[in-house]
Every structure is written in structure tokens, then in C-alpha cells.
Amino acid sequence: MATATSTGLQNIYYERKTGTSRPCFICNRPTTTVLATIKTEDFLYTCDSHLTDTASPISSPTPIPALTPTSGPSAEDLKKVISEYQSREARKLDKDKVKKDEKDTDKDKEKENENDKINSSTSIPSTQSIPTSTVQPPIPAPTHKKYALHRHIFEMRKNELKRKEQGNKAKEVSRGLPQVPRTGF
Incomplete structure (x- = not known):
């Protein structure tokens, strides 16, 4: 002690x-x-x-009331980040598609169909609801x-x-x- x-x-x-x-x-x-x-x-x-x-x-x-954060990412910033992410994913898929096309010229038609299915399943819908602010729980009293x-x-x-x-x-x-x-x- x-x-x-x-x-x-x-x-x-x-x-x-x-x-x-x-x-x-x-x-x-x-x-x-x-x-x-x-x-x-x-x-x-x-x-x-x-x-x-x-x-x-x-x-x-x-007790001090719960403080709401005033400096956080805005809705515009979130939309910008989501669009950048979607463009990067699309470029990655395009690169993968080109590599596969070079290796397998015989199965080109089958792979395009598969890649189209993959693109449609991995893309992020742009109609997602984006929270504008996060609310922190109130500070508990002693x-x-x-x-x-x-x-x-x-x-x-x-x-x-x-x-x-x-x-x-x-x-x-x-x-x-x-x-x-x-x-x-």
C-alpha cells in the first residue's frame, strides 16, 4: 500500500x-x-x-448534459469517400478482367458474364442512408x-x-x- x-x-x-x-x-x-x-x-x-x-x-x-460533436464528417465527405471506394473497386475488377482475358481467350464470353454478375453483387448502392451526425450517450452521474x-x-x-x-x-x-x-x- x-x-x-x-x-x-x-x-x-x-x-x-x-x-x-x-x-x-x-x-x-x-x-x-x-x-x-x-x-x-x-x-x-x-x-x-x-x-x-x-x-x-x-x-x-x-450533471453536464450530453455533448454533441460539432466537428465530424459531413454528408458530402461521406458521399465523396463512398464514390472513391466504388471507383477503386471498379478499377480493380477491370484489371482482374483484363488479366483473365489475356490468359484465357477461349472462355472470354463466359468470364464476361461472370464478371458482370460479380460487379453487380459487389457494387455499393448509392441510395444508402448516410447518418448526418452521431449522438453520444449522456455522461453518467457519479x-x-x-x-x-x-x-x-x-x-x-x-x-x-x-x-x-x-x-x-x-x-x-x-x-x-x-x-x-x-x-x-
């Missing part, structure tokens, strides 16, 4: 549900409701009855409720995180120090 710096901790917590129950921060009853920061730097379990005792709900701003811890509880959480961070630093420093001798003189 990454350590969090106490100065970078913001007082915005999200209510989440967990799969395992742990004791409430206030009354020690088992609960599955947890208040956690966005990056899960800090979290505390609190039962639903003490949720408003430890934190105040933050009203979320109104599913978790936002809370701000009360001032005293937030200070307790910051102090606890600072204490844990100092303990981790002390362990790292103690690894570099020499060991105490265990044998007698």
Missing part, C-alpha cells in the same frame, strides 16, 4: 460498500459502509447510523455519494496517517543501523 502524505490529503470522501464487514469507527459494530478518498489513501468504516455523525454530505453539481469529514475527525485522520508515515520511515532507517550484539562479553 502506498503511503499518503498528510499535506496532500483532501477532505473529500466517497461512500462505498465492501464485501467484508469491519468495526465502525465510532461504535465498533460491524459495518460494510466505508468512507474512502478517491485514491483510497485513507478510509474509515462507519455504520449508516453514524455516517452523518462523522461526515456531512457534499451536494454534487448538476454513483457514490460525496462526504466531507467533520473538522475534528479529519484532523484525527491526518494525524493518524502522519504517525503511520513516520513509523514506516523509522523502520526504513532502522534497517540500515547495525544490530545489537546478542552474545555476552
